[in-house]
Amino acid sequence: MSEERKAMLVLENIHKSFGRVKVLQGISAEVKEGELVTFLGPSGCGKTTLLRIISGLTKPDSGKVILDGQVINDVTPDKRGIQMCFQNYALFPHLTVARNISYGLEVHKWKKERIKERVEELLHLVRLDGLGDRRIEELSGGQQQRVALARALALEPKVILLDEPLSNLDANLRVQMRATLRQIQRRVNISTIFVTHDQVEAMTISDRLVVMNRGRIEQVGTPVEIYEKPNNEFIASFIGYVNILEGEVKRIGKGTEPLVVSTQLGELEILSDEKELQVGKHVYLVIRPETIRICDQGEEGETNGFQGTIASVTYAGSTVKYGVDIDGKELTVDEYDPTTRGIRSMGDRVRISIPRNVHLLKG
Numbered sequence: 498m499s500e501e502r503k504a505m506l507v508l509e510n511i512h513k514s515f516g517r518v519k520v521l522q523g524i525s526a527e528v529k530e531g532e533l534v535t536f537l538g539p540s541g542c543g544k545t546t547l548l549r550i551i552s553g554l555t556k557p558d559s560g561k562v563i564l565d566g567q568v569i570n571d572v573t574p575d576k577r578g579i580q581m582c583f584q585n586y587a588l589f590p591h592l593t594v595a596r597n598i599s600y601g602l603e604v605h606k607w608k609k610e611r612i613k614e615r616v617e618e619l620l621h622l623v624r625l626d627g628l629g630d631r632r633i634e635e636l637s638g639g640q641q642q643r644v645a646l647a648r649a650l651a652l653e654p655k656v657i658l659l660d661e662p663l664s665n666l667d668a669n670l671r672v673q674m675r676a677t678l679r680q681i682q683r684r685v686n687i688s689t690i691f692v693t694h695d696q697v698e699a700m701t702i703s704d705r706l707v708v709m710n711r712g713r714i715e716q717v718g719t720p721v722e723i724y725e726k727p728n729n730e731f732i733a734s735f736i737g738y739v740n741i742l743e744g745e746v747k748r749i750g751k752g753t754e755p756l757v758v759s760t761q762l763g764e765l766e767i768l769s770d771e772k773e774l775q776v777g778k779h780v781y782l783v784i785r786p787e788t789i790r791i792c793d794q795g796e797e798g799e800t801n802g803f804q805g806t807i808a809s810v811t812y813a814g815s816t817v818k819y820g821v822d823i824d825g826k827e828l829t830v831d832e833y834d835p836t837t838r839g840i841r842s843m844g845d846r847v848r849i850s851i852p853r854n855v856h857l858l859k860g
């Protein structure tokens with residue numbers, strides 16, 4: 498990904514209230530050319546409202562929507578060059594697939610021949626070759642989703658907006674469609690805003706994530722940045738499961754030496770690039786379950802090693818999730834490939850090791 502790509506869509510300090518409810522409270526963000534940015538946040542945080550503002554269906558109270566360098570606040574939805582795909586697809590059930598896709602082209606008075614060509618091209622793009630004459634009702638959910646996408650792409654918009662596009666599909670299909678959607682998006686290279694409340698979906702599909710909560714942006718970053726260096730507890734626990742340990746800085750290391758943080762488990766050595774930490778400072782350690790290791794028997798000399806007892810066991814095929822009780826504090830630990838390693842039992846005494854490079858949040 499080149500860093501010089503221009504900003505295709507810029508949102509500048511968007512505010513929106515419905516009555517006394519402040520739904521959006523100063524949203525500023527940008528989507529670069531060809532980029533797929535996901536707005537991720539819990540239900541009710543304002544995602545759909547934001548998409549409606551971008552597409553022109555809802556007016557913001559203040560703030561600017563800028564498309565390709567032009568402020569478009571006063572441009573009507575049909576003239577914006579932005580296409581929105583609604584959560585329920587909003588297809589015409591009694592029309593054929595082809596007519597659903599060609600609808601916008603007809604409105605724009607394209608010639609019959611050109612429409613036919615374009616529809617074929619789009620059917621091929623979304624892998625529905627040969628299904629142009631089917632009626633929408635005869636399609637599966639995943640196929641309907643692709644018709645909606647083809648329709649949105651028909652007029653080659655500058656930006657497409659996808660509002661929880663996969664939420665009506667069952668789990669397996671959702672995973673497949675994620676990959677398909679991403680491939681298509683890469684091929685057409687259209688700037689895309691994807692909206693979801695599903696963090697795994699967001700992590701797997703996006704160039705960048707914008708994490709929203711209660712009408713505000715909490716953090717913007719690549720999936721790896723957001724997962725590994727969440728800005729606050731909300732993001733840390735929203736993006737996958739985490740163990741959070743409260744502690745106090747006990748000692749600051751010199752140079753590359755680790756910090757020492759005292760927690761309810763005891764003292765932990767932590768390597769942090771966090772600046773401006775003083776002794777006595779209140780901090781939180783964000784510890785992902787897959788980074789904690791259950792040591793093999795007789796293994797010695799681990800840093801941040803603690804003795805505990807298996808308090809719960811949840812088998813999930815490729816992983817086992819253990820609750821490990823350490824002096825009354827329970828940590829969740831994920832162990833992969835349990836069949837090879839052997840599944841532990843409730844009450845087993847184990848020694849765990851917490852890595853030194855856990856993420857640290859200032860309290």
Ligand SMILES: Nc1ncnc2c1ncn2[C@@H]1O[C@H](COP(=O)(O)OP(=O)(O)O)[C@@H](O)[C@H]1O
Pocket residue numbers: 515520538539540541542543544545546547
């Ligand atoms: N037209 C409206 N009138 C009144 N309240 C609305 C309207 N649209 C959305 N809201 C409220 O705004 C908040 C955010 O809604 P929405 O943007 O749909 O959230 P999300 O898509 O993130 O679930 C909710 O509390 C919702 O009830």
Ligand SMILES: [Mg+2]
Pocket residue numbers: 544545546660
């Ligand atoms: Mg919504």
